[in-house]
Amino acid sequence: MKQAPLAIRLGRNDLRLIGRDQLLISMFVFALLLSLALRYGLPWLNEYLSQHGVMPGELVDRPLYSYYPPILAHMILYNGAALVGTVFGFLLLGEKDDRTWCAMLVTPVSSLSYLGYRVAATSAFGFLIVAGMLVVTHQGRLGLWQLPVLAVGAALTAPIVALFITVTAENKVQGFAVAKFVSLAGGIIVLGWFVAEPWQWLFGLFPPFLVSKAYWMAWNGATDWWAAVCLAIVMQGIMTMWLSHRITRII
Structure with missing residues (x-):
């Protein structure tokens, strides 16, 4: 019988692991x-x-609505992706604890193929x-067509979180x-959000910030978002790629 592709086999196993863990669900x-x-x-x-004179009010002269961009960017573009990255990070830690990686060394699956699947699945x-x-x-x-473009950028934060957790943590605790x-x-x-341009771009050294920056630019109608x-x-x-290289050194 022809064996299922690697992505399908690993995907089935991941769904079983997620299904068993109520915290992940x-x-x-x-x-x-x-x-x-x-x-x-x-x-x-x-x-x-x-209505109660708080925002705008004596202490804050702007309505809450004017702060929607940083609130939504942080809670959705970053935390939404980080949530997925955490789930897959704990899957990787579970395999690390179970010494699955060591067992994988004697299989035809290369570490690069394995990590490639992990990155792709987490991003998806x-x-x-x-x-x-x-x-x-x-x-x-924002236009509805802009949402999936922003989601693509934010989705890449998820594998970064997953790999970062795997590299820096020895166990689930x-x-x-x-x-x-x-x-x-x-x-x-x-x-x-509260830093004026062009200094605001310095926060781009933290790459997920750039996705939020794009969201703010699109929110304000900028064409170069x-x-x-x-x-x-x-x-x-x-x-x-850098985090993946770090992991291949410890597998």
């Missing part, structure tokens, strides 16, 4: 709940704060989650600490 449920909260909660909160799931969250939370400021650090690192995106997406794809691709 809950992460995907959280993405849906977060999207609904942003879609319906933000407009309500914006109206509430405006990242695209689906981020694109879905963008559609659900869509505020009407350490993985939780690293995942927390990854979540906190997203604050760079929010901080960058796609250039920031392309730069994000290139820089995140370089980071992914």
Whole structure:
């Protein structure tokens, strides 16, 4: 009997592993709940704060609506992708703990093929989650055709998170600490929003920031937002290759 392609065989195994772990499943449920909260909660909160003289008010002279870009970029483009990356990062850590990598050395599957599948699968799931969250939370400021382009850029953050967790954590306990650090690192995106250009571009040294930058540019009607997406794809691709190289040295 002809053997199924590598991607299908590994994909089936991943689905079984995810299905057994209620925590991992809950992460995907959280993405849906977060999207609904942003879609319906933000407009309500914006109206509430405006009616009660808080935003705008004495302390803040702008309505909450003016801060939608950094909020949505951080919660969807970064956290949505990081959520997927965390799920796959824990799958990799599980295989690391079970010494699956050592066993793989005596199989026809090369480490590069294995990591290539991992990166591709994580990116694909990242695209689906981020694109879905963008559609659900869509505020009407962007064209629908722009959403999948932004989702492509954001999706590449997912394998970076997965590989980073795998490289820096020895087990799942350490993985939780690293995942927390990854979540906190997203604050760079929010901080960058308040920095004036051209200094704001310095935050691009943290590649996921560039996807959010593209989102803000598109939100404000800039026609060259796609250039920031392309730069994000290139820089995140370089980071992914570097992390993959680090992993091949420890397999």
